[in-house]
Amino acid sequence: MMTFFKQTRGDNKQPAEYLKHNPLCEPCRIENGIQESAIEVHHITPAKAKMKIEHILNYLSVCRVCHFRFHSMRPVSAMIHRGMEIKYKLLQNAN
Ligand SMILES: [Zn+2]
Ligand SMILES: [Zn+2]
Numbered sequence: 116m117m118t119f120f121k122q123t124r125g126d127n128k129q130p131a132e133y134l135k136h137n138p139l140c141e142p143c144r145i146e147n148g149i150q151e152s153a154i155e156v157h158h159i160t161p162a163k164a165k166m167k168i169e170h171i172l173n174y175l176s177v178c179r180v181c182h183f184r185f186h187s188m189r190p191v192s193a194m195i196h197r198g199m200e201i202k203y204k205l206l207q208n209a210n
Contacts, residue, residue, distance in 0.1 A: 127167075127169050129169045129170075129171075129174075130155075130156035130158075130169070130174060131156075133156055133171055133174045133176065134153060134155070134156050134176050137153065137174075137176040138152065138153055138176065139151065139152065139153055139176065140152065140153045140176060140177050140178035140181055141153070141175045141176050141177065141201060141205055142175065142177060142181040142184075142201050143178060143181060145201055145204045145205055145208060146201070146204075151178045151181075152178065153176035153177055153178055154177075154178060154179055154182075155176075155177060155179075155182055156174050156175065156176060156177070157174070157175045157176075157177045157181075157182055157185055157198065158173055158174065159172075159173050159174070159175060159195060159198030159199055159202060160173055160195055160198075161191065161194075161195075172202065175198055175201060175202060185197065185198065
């Protein structure tokens with residue numbers, strides 16, 4: 116059986132790798148057509164620091180403004196939904 120989600124502990128290089136391959140803020144790009152440099156990786160489904168879901172489908176490259184916007188959303192389920200929506204648009208756009 117294929118493993119889609121890997122739960123890892125401690126330091127992980129996957130978010131940094133993702134950022135390297137996706138250097139532009141993805142919400143800015145897909146929502147507004149703006150090319151803004153991404154500075155960090157947002158985890159669409161958040162978890163406790165030691166049990167994050169480390170998978171490209173759970174990542175979004177974000178600028179500081181977009182990242183702040185995500186984490187200001189309440190309830191957290193709204194933040195997750197918004198992240199998934201953007202990921203879905205990105206995946207559709209990739210074809
Ligand atoms: Zn942005
Ligand atoms: Zn985040």
